[in-house]
Amino acid sequence: AARLLLRRAGRAEGAGALLVAAPAAVLAAVTPDWRDELARRTGRQLRWHADPTLALEGGYAQLVEP
Numbered sequence: 001a002a003r004l005l006l007r008r009a010g011r012a013e014g015a016g017a018l019l020v021a022a023p024a025a026v027l028a029a030v031t032p033d034w035r036d037e038l039a040r041r042t043g044r045q046l047r048w049h050a051d052p053t054l055a056l057e058g059g060y061a062q063l064v065e066p
Contacts, residue, residue, distance in 0.1 A: 002029035009061035022059025024050040
């Protein structure tokens with residue numbers, strides 16, 4: 001679920017910061033190296049949001065105001 005979330009986040013198009021939302025367990029599985037790589041590849045500021053209402057595979061990424 002963590003890798004799927006990062007793939008989704010990497011495909012976001014447009015301008016702004018990248019808000020990545022998922023259950024806390026999924027966010028915990030994202031290693032610091034993976035976070036750094038996502039920031040480097042996208043060139044965006046990353047924001048992380050733990051959402052307990054989402055299914056494990058229901059994480060999403062969207063662009064928001066910086």
